[in-house]
Amino acid sequence: MNAPNRYELFVLDEGEAPVEINEDTKIPNAATIKILKQDHTLGNMLRAQLLSMPEVLFAGYKVPHPLHPHFLLKIQTDGTKTPDVILSDACNRLIGTLSSLEGNFKREFAFKEADSSGAAGTAGGTFTTTDDPYGTGAGSGGGASWGNRDDYLDF
Incomplete structure (x- = not known):
């Protein structure tokens, strides 16, 4: 209806700037940044990354x-760097973190495929009903206890 x-929620219009920075006149070393065509996903990640930085x-x-x-996004710094520079640093660190996460995920997925391709009951690394991605024991139907052996979380 009104939605x-x-x-329109993720495609920028012709000539539309994705980021608008407005310096705050009442608070020193602060700015309000409007980021278009994004939602809570990016907002929360940026906030968390910014809070982990000592200058913020x-x-x-x-x-x-x-x-x-x-x-x-509201940012206030200690004055060593401006809010726009801090935001740029936070974005670069976040990109590095996400790249590392992607690499680790692909590496672990490749290990799982290598383990599956050598296991009995699999053809070419494809999963069958005997494969157990949750670590409960193959074919046990979830009857294995989580506490008495190492599982995939390895805490």
């Missing part, structure tokens, strides 16, 4: 309205 078309005194975000595809 915009799905593509405050970082928070809000989505003003669910039908408007943008969020506002």
